[in-house]
Amino acid sequence: MNALSRPLIDASPALLAEGYAWLPDRLRRHPDRVLRTRLLGRPTLAVRGPEAVRFFYDERNVRRAGAIPEPVLGTLFGHGPVHTLDGEAHRVRKEFFLPLLRPDLIAGLVEHVTWAWDEEVPAWTACERVVLFDAVGPVLTRGVCAWAGIPLDRADARSTARDLVALVDGFATLGPRHWRARRARGRLEDRLARLVEDVRSGRAAAPEGSVLDRLARHRDADGSLLDAGTAAVELLNVIRPTVAVGWFAVFTAHALHRWPEHRDRLRAGDTAYTAAFVHEVRRFYPFAPFLGGRAARDLSWRGERIPAGGMVLLDVYGQNHDEELWGDPYAFRPQRFLDRPVERDELIPQGGGDPRSGHRCPGEGLTIGLLEALAVRLARLEYTVPEQDLGIPLGRVPTRPRSGFVMTGVRTPAHAPAAVG
Incomplete structure (x- = not known):
């Protein structure tokens, strides 16, 4: 019996039960870091490592069109987004997102979010308890x-944030979180599609050069304007990942609580250390378990074959915790990113490859810039962490501390240096 004819048991139930641990546990048993299995009824090849990243992001090997399951499109990404395109269509649509790599736009987003944070924190000091996961969503929503x-009254920020958080929270489950995410997407897409139509008709104004302005005018590969629904989807694919930074912000607070020795260098505004700390948060804590695509042709990787149309998975969580890459992967040690440069295809919490030409998230720089600013602010914030369940269940995707990270007695220091960002 050859390799392709071996019967494969569908691993979907195990994936739903085990979450982040499902793929790393199986690849750990394979010294070549490659695994054949079956997922959602399709033959599937799972890979890991910098060479595998380059293999995965080569469009001659793996394509995104048709690869993302409908439950993920119906919640996290929406239908018809840039993530599902390949070739020229992907390149032209990606041109809208590429300016997000510019340092001035990153700085602008950081400035807006830190303004919202600094305006909101005084209200936290008046609260008996603050659940950081719930509190940071409206801050990020107002800022982005x-x-x-996008016009947004402060009074609407909380409900809008709940919907944006729901999109991320419900993409990897078939239960109530999933249906909550679908309803939230319907509300958000309807609202933003109307806004795009109003901008195009002149009934509403968009600040010149803003994301909304550029998206309303963006033309696809065929030269036509995006239909309002697709424009709403892509607008959400800018603001939704920014609000998803809330997961990393809570992980940052979790790290500062577990390893408080890092606070002093962050408080002092040590920019190199802050960058290293943020990279370590993104490496250490679980966010995306893996990324998927479809084999563009019959493929072979390290002796394992996958037919055209089969699934190819890149093990994100496993690679970020690979002992061969990181030495002591389950130790939280920001110093590792001061001792060595960050290699593009080694650290992949938001994908690998070149963001300008491939499918790596172009908003990764935005995430890093925001986390650097928020890490400093969290380190300078004074609060008490009461007894609570800070466990991070790996069976839940996306996961977070069970308690949401409760703070009591929040207070701002009387004198603090100017914060990064």
């Missing part, structure tokens, strides 16, 4: 909407 040119 102001930056993107």
